[in-house]
Amino acid sequence: MANQSIEVRILDERLGDSIPMPDYATEGSAGLDLRACLQTPLTLEPGQTELLPTGMAVHIADPGLAGMILPRSGLGHKHGIVLGNLVGLIDSDYQGELMVSCWNRGHTTFTIDPGDRIAQFVVVPVVQADFQVVETFSASERGEGGFGSTGGQ
Numbered sequence: 001m002a003n004q005s006i007e008v009r010i011l012d013e014r015l016g017d018s019i020p021m022p023d024y025a026t027e028g029s030a031g032l033d034l035r036a037c038l039q040t041p042l043t044l045e046p047g048q049t050e051l052l053p054t055g056m057a058v059h060i061a062d063p064g065l066a067g068m069i070l071p072r073s074g075l076g077h078k079h080g081i082v083l084g085n086l087v088g089l090i091d092s093d094y095q096g097e098l099m100v101s102c103w104n105r106g107h108t109t110f111t112i113d114p115g116d117r118i119a120q121f122v123v124v125p126v127v128q129a130d131f132q133v134v135e136t137f138s139a140s141e142r143g144e145g146g147f148g149s150t151g152g153q
């Protein structure tokens, strides 16, 4: 499933004009970069978290899909700018503005300017499980082992 049409509403008229519309940077990009639709630069102090508007809403519509908002690796690794919710999950029936929780987990202040690329949006397949209550599971190789049960190396 390489291409999927998803409806988008532009909520900030600067998007597609002075602020570029989010797009896949390369043919093979998994995510498109979301941009901060701020009115003025925002300085995040160490430890500070702010909810930033992206100026757009998407309606994924298909319950077999979801959106994920993920950090950009450069921002996270070099500047400590990650997501306040670690990962954002966008339901297929959500029609509101895509919002990005930006958390400065670093030790220095960081300024986000209007239009800066702050996170990335990925569309992923989803399965809604039909949970069947059972008394016991049929045996598996792992069983109940977890959290390092297979050894440290």
Ligand SMILES: O=c1ccn([C@H]2C[C@H](O)[C@@H](COP(=O)(O)OP(=O)(O)OP(=O)(O)O)O2)c(=O)[nH]1
Pocket (backbone or CB within 6 Å): 069, 085, 087, 088, 089, 090, 091, 092, 094, 097, 098, 099, 100, 101
């Ligand atoms: O980073 C995010 C995470 C979520 N959302 C929107 C889309 C998502 O469909 C909705 C609800 O998100 P979630 O279910 O993770 O939050 P909740 O705290 O459970 O809120 P709700 O009670 O509205 O489901 O909020 C965003 O815009 N950005």
Ligand SMILES: [Mg+2]
Pocket (backbone or CB within 6 Å): none
């Ligand atoms: Mg929820």
